[in-house]
Amino acid sequence: MDKGIKDGAAARAAYLGGLGIAIGGAVLFSTKAVVAKLLYRYQIDAVTLIAFRMLFSLPVFAAVAIWKMRTEAPLSRADRWRVLGLGLVGYYLSSFLDFLGLQYISVGLERLILFLTPTFVLLISSTLLKQHISRRQWLALLLSYCGIVFVFLHDLNSGNHNVALGATLVTGSAAAYAVYLLLSGEMVRRLGSLRLVSYAMCVSTVACVGQFLLLRPVTGLLQPLPVYGLSLVNGILCTVMPVFMTMAAVERIGAGTASQAGMIGPVSTLFLGALLLGEPVTSWQLGGTALVLAGIYLLSKK
Incomplete structure (x- = not known):
């Protein structure tokens, strides 16, 4: 009996640990929007912001990619083209549209x-x-979608005339990532999520840095010290760590539970936005957030 109690306690501890990792990863990933808003206060644009984000996260993903290339069979030519396409759609296009939209809407609506x-x-x-x-x-x-309408109308009434543009850009970001999820399913099963993500992130980095060099002068890399500090936070704490934390959580508690734990993300963003950015938390936002979470919960149960 003592052994059974100990095994049960160990299983419970492992489950709670996995749940904590999933929640932590969701909160860190959601903080990306708050960090981006803080960076925009230094008069940088989305092209510069995303280039810095990818440059700071590249060493980790490149190290993982090199490790996987040395320890696993090389990709076929067809898979290389698939990884290229997935990296451009799922991480470059989706992230760029997201950061563009964040210039015009609150972090709560974005999340x-x-x-x-x-x-x-x-x-x-x-x-x-x-x-x-x-x-x-x-x-x-x-x-x-009723919840989104609630929060959208709240932002629209705040006097910001570019809310519709921002919401459209972020919706494009969500749609691009949905396409990535649909197209990547079979490759995740064959290659593993860690290998696919590391390769796709390296592709995205090349695209983001290439875009910067094409559209902005090289002197744009010279920024105030806080920009480097916030970009480091954006690249490591809000990009690299959530990826690995989510993978670890899925391994411990399963994809379904990890996905539901991720529902803390929009709520944490709402209150972090109020704490760090001074964005108000209103009954409309809370009501809209509750509706969105209820809808996604129903969908995740399926």
Whole structure:
């Protein structure tokens, strides 16, 4: 009996540890929006911001990519082209549209729109792959999009005339990442998530830095010291660590539970935005956030 109690306690501790890692990863990844807003106060643009983010995260992902290249079979030519496409769509295009949109909307609305990614996966699957959408899934979609409308109207009434533009850009970001998720499923099973992510992030870095060198002068790399510090936080704490923490959590508690733990992300962003950026937390935002979380929860149960 003592052994059974000890085994149960160990299993519970492992589960709670995995849950804590998943929550921590979700909070860190959501903090990306707050850090971006702080960086925009130094008069840099999205092109510069994303270039710095990828430059600071590159050493880690490049090290993992080199390790995987040395220890595993080389990619086929077809897989190389697939990785190239996935890196450009899932990490370059999605991230760039997200940072562009953040210039115009609150971090709370940005995080909620990105949280709609599973609904875009469902809609794309239904449209292109002819998958059936159940009544519960339709209810989840209705709840989620009603919540977005709540928060969108709140931001619109704040006097910012570019809210629609920002929301459209971030919606494009969520749609691009949904396409990445749909296209990457088979490759994740064959290559493993760590290998695929490290390769795709290296592709994204080349695209982001190349874009910067094409559109901005090299002197744009000379920035005030706080820009480097915040970019380091953005690259390591808000990009590298959430990737590895989420993978570790999925291994311990499963993808379903890890995904539901990620629901803390929009809530943490809302309150971090209030604490660090002075963005107000209103009943409209809380109500909209609750509707979005309820909809995504219903969808995740499926």
